[in-house]
Amino acid sequence: MKKIFLLLSLTILLSGCYANENNDGFKGNNDNYKGKNLDIGVVGNELPDISNVNYRYVKLNEIFKNNNINFDALIITSDEFEEADNPKYVQFFDKVTYPVIFFGEKDFRMFAFTNENMSIENSKDNNDSFIEGFRNIDDEREGMKFYKFDENDTDVDMLVRLFNYLDNLD
Known part of the structure; x- marks a missing residue:
């Protein structure tokens, strides 16, 4: 017994x-990110504080006009998706040298922002990713997707996963 x-x-x-x-x-x-210090541009709503991450809140139009602004990555939150859907940003997304991440994406694909003839409206599908992004490398685009493992995953969990991924990029 x-x-x-x-x-x-x-x-x-x-x-x-x-x-x-x-x-x-x-x-x-995932209570904290433990990698190198990251300088993250954010277009949109305020994100939760994460250790070793410095957020710089900017307007998409501001970085579109000034190519000298640089980040380790740019996060565009869901409240700014409508602005990012403007076709004038397609060329920016084609040439940007740092990763671009769409945070809080649901039911459509990232190519709504990166293809001239696409929009959120005509790229809807059953996309389950919460974060979708890309980086341009040698005239090619490398994509990334992050899914919530379950309904208990928080924004902090998702951001820590994203930052761990970014920390491991070449």
Whole structure:
């Protein structure tokens, strides 16, 4: 009987430890990003504070006009998707040298912003990604997508996953 109780206790204890495993920021309780300092441009709503991340809030039109503004990445939040959907930004997205991330995306694809003949309205589908983005490398576009693992994933969880990804880029 003691062996069964001990085995049951050990199983419960070990399964509890597994649930808290960080897994390099891709699953689990992500309370902080621990990578290099990142300078992130943000177009849109204020994002949660994350350690080692400096946010610079800008207007999309401001960086469109000034090509000298540089970031480790640019995040465009859902409240600014309508502005980013303007065809005048397609050339900016084609030439930008840092990753561009669309945060809070739902039910449409990123190419609504990056293709001249597309818009949010005509690129709707059942896209489940919460974050979709890209970076331009040697005249090619590398895409990225991040999904919520479950309904308990918070914006902080998603941002930590994103920043861990960005920290590992070449």
